[in-house]
Amino acid sequence: MLKELNELAEGAGELKPGSGLVTGVIALALAFLCFLGVLAFLFPEYLTTPELRRSYNVETVRTIMFIAMVVAGGLSLVNVLFNRSRWLSAFAFLLVALTALLGGHKVPVNDFADNTPYIGLDWFILDLLGSSLIFIFVEKLFALRKDQPVFRPEWQTDLHHFIVNHMVVGFILLATNLLVHRLFGWAAADGIQAWVRDLPFVAAVLLILLVSDFVQYWTHRAYHEVPLLWRLHAVHHSAKSMDWLAGSRQHILELLITRTLVLAPIFVLGFSKEVIDTYIVIVGFQAVFNHANVSVRLGPLRYIIVTPNFHHWHHSQDKEALDRNYAAHFAFLDYLFGTAVKSTKLWPERYGVLGDYVPNGFFKQLKFPFTWKG
Known part of the structure; x- marks a missing residue:
C-alpha cells in the first residue's frame, strides 16, 4: 500500500x-x-x-x-x-x-x-480545502490550457511550498509585526490615522489596495532589477505551469521581506480591522486566481484590474514579457510606469525562468539563492 x-x-x-x-x-x-x-x-x-x-x-x-x-x-x-x-x-x-x-x-x-x-495548521486546512474546492472546479470550467491535468508536472514542489508557508504563518506574522513596529513605528501619526478611519468603508478598501499595491509594485520591480533580490524571486518564477497552486511557490525570505514592506504603510495609516480583513480576503483570492489556469481577460477592465491574463504574462518566458506586469491588484500602475506588456498575442506561450536554471524540489529551491553561481 x-x-x-x-x-x-x-x-x-x-x-x-x-x-x-x-x-x-x-x-x-x-x-x-x-x-x-x-x-x-x-x-x-x-x-x-x-x-x-x-x-x-x-x-x-x-x-x-x-x-x-x-x-x-x-x-x-x-x-x-x-x-x-x-x-x-x-x-x-x-x-x-x-x-x-x-x-x-x-x-x-x-x-x-x-x-x-503555534503553527498554522488550521489556516493550512481551511486554505487548502477552500482553494482546491473552488479553483480546481473553476479551472475545469474555464480552462486556458485544457490538456493540463490537475496533477501537472512539479505539483509536488508547489504543494510543499504551500504547506511550509502556511504552517509557519505564526512565525511570519510575528516577525513581520515586529519588523513593522520597530522600523516604521515612528511614522504613525494620529491625525492621518483618524482621517483614514473616518473614510467610508469602500473608499478605505480601495485606498488600502492602492497603497499596498503601490508598495508591492516597486518591491516586485526591485526583485527583478536587483540581482541579489532576483536570487530569491527566481524561485517563484521557476514554475513552468500556471494553476491555483503555482502562486504558492515562493521563497520564505521573499515572503517575509514583501509582507513587512507591504504591511508597513497599512500600519502607519491605521486602517481599521474590518478594512484589513477585507483586504486580506481580496489579496488571498487574487493571489490564487491570477495564477490559475483560467481563460479570463475581462475586456477593457484588464487595463485597470490585474487579471489572470495580465499576470500570466508576467510569468512568461516570451521576450516581450520579461520584467513586465508587476502590479498585484491594479494593472494601471504598470501602464502608468511604462512596464505593461505590449504584445499582439492574447496569451503567452511558455512559463518559467528563461534558461530554466532553478532546480525543482522544495529544499533545493530553499538553498538556491545561496548556492547559485549565476
Whole structure:
C-alpha cells in the first residue's frame, strides 16, 4: 500500500476515469484534512492561529468536518467493495477510522493558554480545502490550457511550498509585526490615522489596495532589477505551469521581506480591522486566481484590474514579457510606469525562468539563492 501511495505522490498526469482514482484521491484528501482537523481540535493552543480561532463558529467547523468524514468514508468504502483503487481507498478509510477513534468532529475544546508558540495548521486546512474546492472546479470550467491535468508536472514542489508557508504563518506574522513596529513605528501619526478611519468603508478598501499595491509594485520591480533580490524571486518564477497552486511557490525570505514592506504603510495609516480583513480576503483570492489556469481577460477592465491574463504574462518566458506586469491588484500602475506588456498575442506561450536554471524540489529551491553561481 505504501509503495502505491508513494508512486501516486511522485507521479504526474491525468487521473484515468473509471478506475476509482479520482474518487480515491478525493477521499484521501478529505480524510487527511479531517485527520489534521482532529489534531487541531486536540491541541488548539499549538496547532491553531490565534487570529483565526477567535472568529471560528466551532459548531460550523464540526459540521463541515462531519460531512467531510462521511464523504471520505463513503467514497473509500464503495471503492473497496467494488475493487476500484483498493490500496488508495483502503488507506483513506483507515485515516477516517483513525480520525473517528481520536474523537472526530465531537472532540471537546477545553480552556487553553492563548500565548503559546503555534503553527498554522488550521489556516493550512481551511486554505487548502477552500482553494482546491473552488479553483480546481473553476479551472475545469474555464480552462486556458485544457490538456493540463490537475496533477501537472512539479505539483509536488508547489504543494510543499504551500504547506511550509502556511504552517509557519505564526512565525511570519510575528516577525513581520515586529519588523513593522520597530522600523516604521515612528511614522504613525494620529491625525492621518483618524482621517483614514473616518473614510467610508469602500473608499478605505480601495485606498488600502492602492497603497499596498503601490508598495508591492516597486518591491516586485526591485526583485527583478536587483540581482541579489532576483536570487530569491527566481524561485517563484521557476514554475513552468500556471494553476491555483503555482502562486504558492515562493521563497520564505521573499515572503517575509514583501509582507513587512507591504504591511508597513497599512500600519502607519491605521486602517481599521474590518478594512484589513477585507483586504486580506481580496489579496488571498487574487493571489490564487491570477495564477490559475483560467481563460479570463475581462475586456477593457484588464487595463485597470490585474487579471489572470495580465499576470500570466508576467510569468512568461516570451521576450516581450520579461520584467513586465508587476502590479498585484491594479494593472494601471504598470501602464502608468511604462512596464505593461505590449504584445499582439492574447496569451503567452511558455512559463518559467528563461534558461530554466532553478532546480525543482522544495529544499533545493530553499538553498538556491545561496548556492547559485549565476
